[in-house]
Amino acid sequence: MNRSALPINRPLPIDRPLPVRSVGLPGRSSPPRPGSNAVLVARADITPEIARFVIRPDDGPPAFQPGQYLTLGLVVDGAFVQRPYSTSSAPGARDLEFLVRRVPGGAFTPTLWQLAVGGRIRIGPAKGRFTLAPGDERTHLFVATGTGLAPFVSMLRSLSQFPDRPQAVVVHGVAWAPELAYRDHLSQLARDPRIHYLPVVSRPNDPASAGWSGQVGRVTDAIGLLHRAAVFEPAITVAYVCGSPAVIDSTAELLVGLGVPPAAVISERYWTS
Amino acid sequence: MAYVIAEPCIDHMDRACVEVCPVDCIQTDEAADRKLYIDPEACIDCGSCEAACPNAAVFRSDQLPAAWTGYAWVDAAWYADADAARDELDRLLRAA
Numbered sequence: 001m002n003r004s005a006l007p008i009n010r011p012l013p014i015d016r017p018l019p020v021r022s023v024g025l026p027g028r029s030s031p032p033r034p035g036s037n038a039v040l041v042a043r044a045d046i047t048p049e050i051a052r053f054v055i056r057p058d059d060g061p062p063a064f065q066p067g068q069y070l071t072l073g074l075v076v077d078g079a080f081v082q083r084p085y086s087t088s089s090a091p092g093a094r095d096l097e098f099l100v101r102r103v104p105g106g107a108f109t110p111t112l113w114q115l116a117v118g119g120r121i122r123i124g125p126a127k128g129r130f131t132l133a134p135g136d137e138r139t140h141l142f143v144a145t146g147t148g149l150a151p152f153v154s155m156l157r158s159l160s161q162f163p164d165r166p167q168a169v170v171v172h173g174v175a176w177a178p179e180l181a182y183r184d185h186l187s188q189l190a191r192d193p194r195i196h197y198l199p200v201v202s203r204p205n206d207p208a209s210a211g212w213s214g215q216v217g218r219v220t221d222a223i224g225l226l227h228r229a230a231v232f233e234p235a236i237t238v239a240y241v242c243g244s245p246a247v248i249d250s251t252a253e254l255l256v257g258l259g260v261p262p263a264a265v266i267s268e269r270y271w272t273s
Numbered sequence: 274m275a276y277v278i279a280e281p282c283i284d285h286m287d288r289a290c291v292e293v294c295p296v297d298c299i300q301t302d303e304a305a306d307r308k309l310y311i312d313p314e315a316c317i318d319c320g321s322c323e324a325a326c327p328n329a330a331v332f333r334s335d336q337l338p339a340a341w342t343g344y345a346w347v348d349a350a351w352y353a354d355a356d357a358a359r360d361e362l363d364r365l366l367r368a369a
Binding site: 013014016018019020021069070071082083084124127128129269 | 320337
């Protein structure tokens with residue numbers, strides 16, 4: 001999850017006064033602002049708008065399953081603000097990686113971008129059901145756009161630890177070639193014949209994509225290409241899709257049309273409006 | 274803007290929303306309540322609860338069915354005066 005969307009200040013449909021909140025009622029009042037419990041130990045800027053943040057919790061990495069998200073929290077203009085992000089780390093790793101897109105004018109990411117290495121941050125417990133099914137032997141088709149790749153990096157890192165891991169196909173779509181985060185890492189993983197990695201760039205003619213000679217188009221174009229090449233067999237494929245609702249809808253429609261059972265298309269919504 | 278839990282939650286309280294809420298803004302008092310409540314001051318509008326709810330009880334506040342708009346007040350009020358929220362919930366159910 002990379003839900004850095006600003007809550008839109010539409011009023012609640014409330015036409016009568018609310019009772020005034022008391023402070024200190026257990027479980028009822030607004031929670032006190034939590035303190036920091038982790039430190040930013042590294043940061044890599046992939047583009048001016050996308051960066052990889054590496055965070056070390058004070059008490060060791062929290063338990064999580066690949067694909068889950070954790071909230072990162074910072075004080076922004078005097079208020080504690082938190083946003084959930086899927087980690088790209090594998091369970092048990094000392095540090096947790098997060099792939100984040102900066103949202104200009106957003107409530108959280110501009111402050112995160114100002115956090116220097118060594119800066120303190122709050123990290124919350126892992127949540128979410130976008131996770132792998134244990135022992136699933138079907139081909140795993142991972143389809144991501146943008147920073148939606150993060151949970152799949154975690155899943156692949158986790159799967160790679162198992163000798164009987166299933167075949168995995170990774171489709172990562174971005175607008176510009178430099179946004180292909182983890183490209184080297186995934187290319188290296190794809191030396192394993194059971195892992196197929198296909199990055200795809202939708203704006204190959206933009207100067208920012210100069211030098212790109214790989215697949216062009218959208219993730220749906222790439223999936224069609226892979227299907228025609230028999231890289232995956234729809235009837236025995238489970239598809240995990242992570243991206244904007246529009247990408248999820250178009251991808252799910254395509255996959256079901258190709259013969260992937262509807263129940264085998266699992267999605268996680270990302271958006272950065 | 275926040276999400277609101279409406280009538281289909283009553284007496285079900287599946288809690289799937291609690292499991293997925295990244296900011297832990299959904300609470301209830303199991304000894305006294307018949308539904309779960311979203312804190313509109315803490316909700317970050319991610320929609321995870323809506324997607325997770327097996328009873329289709331969660332709505333964006335601006336997409337609440339007309340018959341259930343009163344649940345926006347109930348959810349918000351619960352975090353300030355739970356008894357007042359429960360009274361209003363009872364009134365809504367009697368009126369339904």
